Amino acid sequence: MSRKGIPNKQYDECDVEPSRCKKCGSTERSAYRPMAEALVTRTPSGLPATHAIWRACECKNCGQTRRDVFYENRIKEEKIESSIDDTTIENENVDEDILF
Numbered sequence: 001m002s003r004k005g006i007p008n009k010q011y012d013e014c015d016v017e018p019s020r021c022k023k024c025g026s027t028e029r030s031a032y033r034p035m036a037e038a039l040v041t042r043t044p045s046g047l048p049a050t051h052a053i054w055r056a057c058e059c060k061n062c063g064q065t066r067r068d069v070f071y072e073n074r075i076k077e078e079k080i081e082s083s084i085d086d087t088t089i090e091n092e093n094v095d096e097d098i099l100f
Contacts, residue, residue, distance in 0.1 A: 019066075019068040021059035021061065021066065022064070022066070023062050024059060024061050024062040024064070026059050026060065026061035028059065028061055029057040029058065029059055029068075030058040030060060031057065032055035032056065032068070033056040034055060034056075035055055035067060036053075037053045039051060040071070043071040047073075048073050049072060049073050050072060050074045051071070051072045051074060052069055052070070053069070054068070054070075055067065055068050055070065056068075
């Protein structure tokens, strides 16, 4: 039987490296707990980014707590002032926001 309607969409595929425990190398983790978010101008590797987001979790293999950092480039947001230095976080002290 043939299908009617719009054919399946074609998707770009982007590889994303999973976060790993630095102690044991496992990618298994607990659910994320929100921590902090800050404005940035680029990722540590130099790609454009507007926000850095920290999320806390624990390794399910060895129990090590960690903070995973995610970078987003929110295009529709207002432009970031050019006075922000490369990976400098604007008015944020992330160490004070630790939940574990």
